[in-house]
Amino acid sequence: DSGVTQTPKHLITATGQRVTLRCSPRSGDLSVYWYQQSLDQGLQFLIQYYNGEERAKGNILERFSAQQFPDLHSELNLSSLELGDSALYFCASSEGIGGAYNEQFFGPGTRLTVL
Amino acid sequence: AQSVTQLDSQVPVFEEAPVELRCNYSSSVSVYLFWYVQYPNQGLQLLLKYLSGSTLVKGINGFEAEFNKSQTSFHLRKPSVHISDTAEYFCAVSRSGGYNKLIFGAGTRLAVHP
Numbered sequence: 001d002s003g004v005t006q007t008p009k010h011l012i013t014a015t016g017q018r019v020t021l022r023c024s025p026r027s028g029d030l031s032v033y034w035y036q037q038s039l040d041q042g043l044q045f046l047i048q049y050y051n052g053e054e055r056a057k058g059n060i061l062e063r064f065s066a067q068q069f070p071d072l073h074s075e076l077n078l079s080s081l082e083l084g085d086s087a088l089y090f091c092a093s094s095e096g097i098g099g100a101y102n103e104q105f106f107g108p109g110t111r112l113t114v115l
Numbered sequence: 116a117q118s119v120t121q122l123d124s125q126v127p128v129f130e131e132a133p134v135e136l137r138c139n140y141s142s143s144v145s146v147y148l149f150w151y152v153q154y155p156n157q158g159l160q161l162l163l164k165y166l167s168g169s170t171l172v173k174g175i176n177g178f179e180a181e182f183n184k185s186q187t188s189f190h191l192r193k194p195s196v197h198i199s200d201t202a203e204y205f206c207a208v209s210r211s212g213g214y215n216k217l218i219f220g221a222g223t224r225l226a227v228h229p
Contacts (some may be wrong), residue, residue, distance in 0.1 A: 002158065043205060043219035056216050074207065088121060104217060106159040107153075 004107035018079040025093030032074040038087035117142040121220035138206030
């Protein structure tokens with residue numbers, strides 16, 4: 001158990017819909033990262049937040065957005081869903097923003113299926 | 116920008132045999148290197164990491180990796196594998212210092228057979 005929790009574990013929805021994925025980082029970790037794992041794209045970094053502020057952006061679609069709240073939990077919002085958005089979405093957390101605090105601890109993931 | 120190439124998509128091996136999973140990276144700046152393991156239906160778990168210092172890094176579950184700067188490689192090895200090592204293994208890189216986004220390779224599926 002990494003200490004990172006993600007809800008829900010599974011999500012099945014239809015094209016065009018909007019969903020919210022939730023992540024609670026390990027106690028004391030200030031950074032939260034979101035990754036997408038799909039069969040065709042592999043594991044891709046989406047976005048990083050540090051202490052409530054967006055710090056780095058990867059291959060995140062404009063239809064996707066995220067935020068980190070004052071209690072440090074984070075939500076990833078996916079809208080206008082397409083079949084190709086079906087994937088496993090991981091959240092990870094780390095103590096700091098860089099350097100020696102680089103180790104990221106991953107949650108169990110949320111499996112999103114878009115029908 | 117950084118990139119990671121895992122040279123084998125699948126590696127079948129018999130139990131108690133040695134194994135090497137190959138990883139090459141590309142970067143114009145200094146990097147940190149990682150190996151993660153993903154067991155079926157689970158999240159990623161860190162096996163080991165190279166930040167600096169000794170190029171031979173020992174990790175959990177008997178795995179080790181060697182950082183070779185001249186060959187830009189970070190191959191993962193285990194002298195004797197177990198059935199329980201069957202999993203997907205990911206090599207990852209991040210820029211040293213700065214922000215921590217991990218760039219992952221495509222993964223190598225290790226299948227250990229009895």
